[in-house]
Amino acid sequence: MNPVLSAPPKNGQAPPDLYSPIAWDLEQVEDVLARTLESRYSRVAAVVNHVSNYRGKRLRPALLLLVARACGRLTHEHHVLGAVVEMIHTATLVHDDVLDSATVRRHVPTVNAKWDNQTSVLLGDYLFTHAFHLSATLGDARACKIIGEATNRVCEGELCQGLEQGNLGLGEENYFDMIDGKTAELIACCCRLGALFSGANEGVVESLTTYGRQLGLAFQIADDLLDLEGDENATGKSLGTDLDQLKLTLPLIHLLDQSTEAGKLRLRQLMASSGNHKREKLIPHLVESGSLDYARRRAEDCAGQALAELNCLPPSPCRSLLEVLTRRVVDRNS
Amino acid sequence: MNPVLSAPPKNGQAPPDLYSPIAWDLEQVEDVLARTLESRYSRVAAVVNHVSNYRGKRLRPALLLLVARACGRLTHEHHVLGAVVEMIHTATLVHDDVLDSATVRRHVPTVNAKWDNQTSVLLGDYLFTHAFHLSATLGDARACKIIGEATNRVCEGELCQGLEQGNLGLGEENYFDMIDGKTAELIACCCRLGALFSGANEGVVESLTTYGRQLGLAFQIADDLLDLEGDENATGKSLGTDLDQLKLTLPLIHLLDQSTEAGKLRLRQLMASSGNHKREKLIPHLVESGSLDYARRRAEDCAGQALAELNCLPPSPCRSLLEVLTRRVVDRNS
Numbered sequence: 001m002n003p004v005l006s007a008p009p010k011n012g013q014a015p016p017d018l019y020s021p022i023a024w025d026l027e028q029v030e031d032v033l034a035r036t037l038e039s040r041y042s043r044v045a046a047v048v049n050h051v052s053n054y055r056g057k058r059l060r061p062a063l064l065l066l067v068a069r070a071c072g073r074l075t076h077e078h079h080v081l082g083a084v085v086e087m088i089h090t091a092t093l094v095h096d097d098v099l100d101s102a103t104v105r106r107h108v109p110t111v112n113a114k115w116d117n118q119t120s121v122l123l124g125d126y127l128f129t130h131a132f133h134l135s136a137t138l139g140d141a142r143a144c145k146i147i148g149e150a151t152n153r154v155c156e157g158e159l160c161q162g163l164e165q166g167n168l169g170l171g172e173e174n175y176f177d178m179i180d181g182k183t184a185e186l187i188a189c190c191c192r193l194g195a196l197f198s199g200a201n202e203g204v205v206e207s208l209t210t211y212g213r214q215l216g217l218a219f220q221i222a223d224d225l226l227d228l229e230g231d232e233n234a235t236g237k238s239l240g241t242d243l244d245q246l247k248l249t250l251p252l253i254h255l256l257d258q259s260t261e262a263g264k265l266r267l268r269q270l271m272a273s274s275g276n277h278k279r280e281k282l283i284p285h286l287v288e289s290g291s292l293d294y295a296r297r298r299a300e301d302c303a304g305q306a307l308a309e310l311n312c313l314p315p316s317p318c319r320s321l322l323e324v325l326t327r328r329v330v331d332r333n334s
Numbered sequence: 335m336n337p338v339l340s341a342p343p344k345n346g347q348a349p350p351d352l353y354s355p356i357a358w359d360l361e362q363v364e365d366v367l368a369r370t371l372e373s374r375y376s377r378v379a380a381v382v383n384h385v386s387n388y389r390g391k392r393l394r395p396a397l398l399l400l401v402a403r404a405c406g407r408l409t410h411e412h413h414v415l416g417a418v419v420e421m422i423h424t425a426t427l428v429h430d431d432v433l434d435s436a437t438v439r440r441h442v443p444t445v446n447a448k449w450d451n452q453t454s455v456l457l458g459d460y461l462f463t464h465a466f467h468l469s470a471t472l473g474d475a476r477a478c479k480i481i482g483e484a485t486n487r488v489c490e491g492e493l494c495q496g497l498e499q500g501n502l503g504l505g506e507e508n509y510f511d512m513i514d515g516k517t518a519e520l521i522a523c524c525c526r527l528g529a530l531f532s533g534a535n536e537g538v539v540e541s542l543t544t545y546g547r548q549l550g551l552a553f554q555i556a557d558d559l560l561d562l563e564g565d566e567n568a569t570g571k572s573l574g575t576d577l578d579q580l581k582l583t584l585p586l587i588h589l590l591d592q593s594t595e596a597g598k599l600r601l602r603q604l605m606a607s608s609g610n611h612k613r614e615k616l617i618p619h620l621v622e623s624g625s626l627d628y629a630r631r632r633a634e635d636c637a638g639q640a641l642a643e644l645n646c647l648p649p650s651p652c653r654s655l656l657e658v659l660t661r662r663v664v665d666r667n668s
Binding site: 039041043044047091092095098099115117118119121122123124125126128129130132133134135136137138139140141144145147148149151152154155156158159160162163164165 | 373375378381429432433451453456457458459462463464467468469470471472473475478481482483486488489493494499
């Protein structure tokens, strides 16, 4: 079974399995994934199999399936599309790990650590092209177009973030624009596909696309907060990487905005220094200035806007699960 | 204007411009390319603009257009598809340059040299996704499927080549299988798309796909020969890279096949040594064993098989140009 989007346990109780109504469908997604990525070359198959260890929250296919059910109709097309979006997400992770020189992803060695950068770059390409081909097998050019549009923005957002790396003057507006591209766009795409292929009307499709976008923004802000104040054991990956790579995220942008010119200079020097423990040194400043709280509030605002869009749906168990999932995106430890 | 696929000048005469009947169409392809890759982010636009310097032979769109004309019908869909295949080809070049740590491509600095590996990886992704999205804008899922199938094989071939790097026991069959994937598949795809979207019948589409595949094999063998015996000034790129990266190509596989066990050992030691001038040291062995001639003959055989497939077409100026182009692929210096 797929792990649920984990929330900190409350009152000693395990959280309910968010994905239980779509457990069978998620298994179908896994089947499509495995069949699509098969290779007759044993060395290629070994690398592809390794990546199946990256199995994470399966947030994107789960959202696509939950939205389809909440719209009242889930078909095999949704299983195929679920596999497509997961492959695209995995492709971006594999390439991110090269760019970040990351050695661990979801508690296992990254492809670049176990093989090399060359293998990672080509594996990411392999995942991208197989995702596009798989979407084309549905014989509906709308799916290809929607997925193409979303991945265009994802790549533009990632490229932009890379080129802005080290720009310690980045503003809040640029930050939102970038995370909208690199994260929210694909999540919005999942919700759009889930609704569209269930036959929902245009208004519902648009509302659920906006739901996905706001949820994606909330998710990324929460992720950026975890990079600053999270626990490496819980997240299963290296933290503090944004700082190490001089990528400004919302709490840091807020902190810089609140600082005097002299304070800004000191903070920028601290961030640009080559030393370790930048995270530990910055936390007191981030707490004192209220920057962590500010970012958390912005994430909650986005989640709130996402929740409001769900009103386009009739009440149902899957709509309720989308609501729980949306709240949990902000309040998580991994 | 696009440079022609250059042949060594004979009798002091410049070769005729192979692409003249499709000169206007190639300009339309350039227009589609430029419009598709536009970005509102100036930093992204700068990287994309730099890649337009990579403008090479435009072999793939030219083939697609010549095939369409030879089949009797060329529409704007062909311009769009020409841009799609060129973008996919460019994406693979950009990623290849990262993997090869290449510093020069077509006489200009590579993206990894001018920016960094991160930018190159993300730019390659950007080119891939924009190509897929562009193909989806035609609203015909057949195009997406054919392009998806081809890119799947291209990436599998590249991944396989990377994972076989350093395998000095690679056989001729594996070599042909790999170049079929990494090079011939996309060229076959160009010819298939050219024919299919001109409304040619199934038999003609299949023959022209085979034409493209054999042409692609000939092209890659010729390219591998250039890497061993070419002139860096003429090709505009670093040569001897296959040797440096321990990638076995046809002449080397043939040479090893012809050698005694003791000879094989010496050759493998020479190839695996860290020294420079491996190319110069190997050439006498390759000449003596007839391995360069053997590879050239195999390339000519493939070109011959390609030419035979063109008999499915009625005589026309564009069919004649395809014939000239096919012969020139083997007999070129860049």
